[in-house]
Amino acid sequence: MRETTVSGNTIPSLLESRARLTPDAVAHWTRDNDGQWQPTSWQEFWECANRVALGLQELGVKEQQTIGIMAATSQKWEYLxxxxxxxxxxxxxxxxxxxAANIGEIASRSNLSGLIVQDPSLLEKFSESVTKNFNFVVTITGAVPDEATGTFSTFNELSGSANKDVSGSGIRAQSNDPATIVFTSGTTGTPKGVLYTQEQVVLACSSILNTFDDITPDSSLVCWLPLSNLFQRIVNICAISSGASTYFIENPRDLIPQLAGIHPQLLIGVPxxxxxxxxxxxxEIQKKPLLVRKAIDWALSVGAENACAQRLMREPGFSTRICHRLANFLILSRxxxxxxxxxxxxxxxxxPMPVWLLEWFHALGIVVLEAxxxxxxxxxxxxxxxxxxxFGTVGTTLxxxxxxxxxxxxxLVKGKGVFRGYHRDDTQQFPLLANGxxxxxxxxxxxxxxxxxxKGRKSEIFKTSTGQRIAPVGVESCLRRIAYVENAAVFGAGRKFPVAVLSISTDALPRYFQGGEPLSGKDGPGFHPDFLVSLRKDLExxxxxxxxxxxxxGIVITTDPFTIAGGELTANLKLRRKNVEQKYQKHIERMYREMEKSDRTAELFIDCL
Structure with missing residues (x-):
């Protein structure tokens, strides 16, 4: 264990130890109303968390009660x-x-005693049968509704004044106490809850820090993924243990514009x-003059040669080294x-992240590590x-x-981090095999x-009627390489051949997209014939x-994006393939019928919605 790393058997004890070891060091950076970054010390973090804890306890929060937090990523989420x-x-x-269906299922299965929401409008996503069980509701922003019944409070009321006495506060959690319930993404059905103890969360942080010794008190991390995502929370707890500073990005659209000023040492993301x-x-490259584009292509090709040599643990050739220094200085670094x-x-x-994309970033001089x-x-x-x-692997075991x-x-996996069964789900069999x-x-x-x-999810790999096993993720990855394909879903279980539904980004193809002409018998936006020619060529x-x-x-193309609200994506942006198939079932069936008529001997079949 590094001297700067604090230890403890509960999450709050890590923060308490950190506040004692480096009270004045910066824990968090948040932007004020003027867009300026403002620091929060570890001592301030610890004291504010205790003030809020006292406020929650005054509302009636007790040990081992389940409390939901349904809010955008922010420092206040972290305090709560x-x-x-x-x-x-x-x-x-x-x-x-x-x-709303998934939220209701999560609330029911976790038996929530209280709820913390970003603003009161989010309560509309809960049915009355669920909200009647809440002992209290806390809003982070927005006033308590005039028509509200029951116990309501706000974050500001919980945190109180800066002079609020926290001497009566104390850590009630023990190492074996439950800390969180995490729900599966629901890609193949109803979300299922998994309960983890304080000790298990601390164990996960320890494993990560033992693997990445790059995380130190001098490191700057970024909190930008949804905090409903456990991995982002674990990274934040790693920051507590290591003493690293965390920058909070509340709007994901602000991430790229802010990175250059933050100078993070590492950043977590999704493909x-x-x-x-x-x-x-x-x-942006496509907007440049021809000569500039050619220079960038040359720089990336030189970067790719240099990166390939690094991955093979070989010394790049003399000419490659010279060219790479020049390309890096003039183009890649910018x-x-x-x-x-x-x-x-x-x-x-x-x-999974496509290998070609990993190699592209490496050519640019950025290593992306898959986990x-x-x-x-x-x-x-x-x-x-x-x-x-x-590249192409998820690495070695932690x-x-x-x-x-x-x-x-x-x-198969075994270890102290493995769960012992789904929470409040008697229908599930014991999850471990006979060998543990x-x-x-x-x-x-x-x-x-x-x-x-x-090689693919067992539940996703399907067989065609000809007996071929197909892992759709790899095919979808290929299809998403096309610049204007926002998302893709592949199907074909029990069929003679697979088909796909592509969501096209209209923002990415202004040269091709036009409105007004009906296509496939549907009134509304249409695709320019030049686009269809280009699409067929790109697909092939x-x-x-x-x-x-x-x-x-065959391909069904639509301009409707795949979204969380629409049910096509999970909260962490995984594809809900079954939902997409159900939504476009009518079009998929029609396409199969048309292809059967033509015996699929001709070119790729495209159906535009």
């Missing part, structure tokens, strides 16, 4: 989270953008974020300036390391995990160096690298 843990309560993070960054940079001057690496999780975890194991199962990584491959190719391992639901391979390559180019049996035979 810590205050509840100090009080011994169990925190349930709820994404405000999740569907869609990195795809958006790539799309944004590529779009292209990556948006991340600041101190970035060591990105970490990507939640879903892998499941809701049912609080310790991330595997991560690539800054100085030991392989301390605290023991993994093996089952006979059918499924990855947990089945992850992912097919995988482990190479001789211990690197894990994921991208799927050419796939085995013939994996190439979609």
């Amino acid at each position: 989270h810590m205050a509840l843990l100090i009080s011994g309560a169990v925190v349930v993070g709820i994404d405000p953008h999740d569907s 869609r974020f990195f795809e958006k960054v790539h799309e944004g940079i590529t779009a 292209m990556r300036s948006f991340v600041g001057k101190k970035l060591k690496f990105f970490v990507s999780g939640s879903a 892998y975890g499941i809701t049912e194991n609080i310790i991330p199962i595997a991560m690539n390391r800054p100085h030991c990584f392989k 301390p605290g995990n023991d993994v093996i491959i089952a006979e059918d190719g499924e990855l 391992y947990l089945a992850t639901g992912d097919y995988a391979e482990i190479d001789t160096d211990g690197f894990i390559t994921l 180019e991208e799927v050419a690298s796939l085995p013939p049996q994996q190439r979609p035979a």
Whole structure:
């Protein structure tokens, strides 16, 4: 353990130790109304969390009560989270953008005793049968509604004045007490709750810090992902243990504009974020004059050669080294300036990231390290390391995990971070196998160096009527390489060949998109014929690298985005493939009928909505 790292067996005890060790060091940076960054010390964080804890206890919060927080990412979320843990309560993070059905299911399964919301309007997402069980409601912003019944309070009332006496406050939580209930993403059905103890959360932080010794008191981290996402909360707790400072970005749209001023050492994200960054940079390049574009292409090609040599642990050739120094000085350093001057690496999780995109960032001079975890194991199962990584893999196992491959190719994991069953769900069988391992639901391979390559979710891989097994994630990744394809979903279980639904970003193709002409018998926006020609060409180019049996035979294209509210995406932006299939079932069935008529011997079938 590093001298600057504090230890403890509960989350609040980590903060208490940190406030004692480095009381005046900066814990948080938040922007004021003028957009200026303002610091909060560790002592101020600890004292405010205790004031809020006292306020919550006055509202009636007791040990092991489950309390929901449904709000946007902010420092206040962090204060409330810590205050509840100090009080011994169990925190349930709820994404405000999740569907009302999922939110209701989460509230019911976790048996919420109280709720903290961003503003009173979010209460509309809860049914009366749920809200009647709340002992209190706290709003972070906005006034308490005049028509409100029951016990209401605000964050400002809880935190009280700066002189509020916190001498009566104390940590009520014990190491074996429950700390949080996390819900599965619900990609294949109803979300299921997983309960973790204080000790297990601390164990996860310890495992991460033992893996990444780059996180020190001099590090700057960024909190921008939804705090309903447990991994973002764990990273924030890692900051407490290590003494790193955390910058809070409340609006995800502000992340890229703010990075250059923050100068983070590392940043966590999801694949869609990195795809958006790539799309944004590529779009800017296309606006440049021809000679400038050619210079950028040259710089990226030189960067790719240099990066490839690094990955193979070889010394680049003399000419490559000279050219790379020039390309980096003139072009590449400017292209990556948006991340600041101190970035060591990105970490990507939640879903697989295409190898081509990892290589593109590496050519730019930015390493993106893929990590892998499941809701049912609080310790991330595997991560690539800054100085030991392989693109296309999720890295090697983290301390605290023991993994093996089952006979059918499924990855199994065992360790103290593995859960012991879904919360308040008597229908679920005991999750562990006879040998004590947990089945992850992912097919995988482990190479001789211990690197894990994921092959697809068991629940997602389907067989066509010809007996071909298809993992849709890899096909969808290929389709999303097209600049104007926002999202993709692939289907074909029991069919002769797979098909896909593509969500097209109209913002990305102003040259092709036009409104007014009906298409496919539907009035509304239409696609210019030039776009359809370009789409067919782009699709054929991208799927050419796939085995013939994996190439979609037909495509449904829509300008409707896949969203959390629409049910196509989970709160952490995973694809709800079944929901997409149900939504476009009529069009998919019609497309299959049309293709059967033509015996699919001709070109790719495209149906425009």
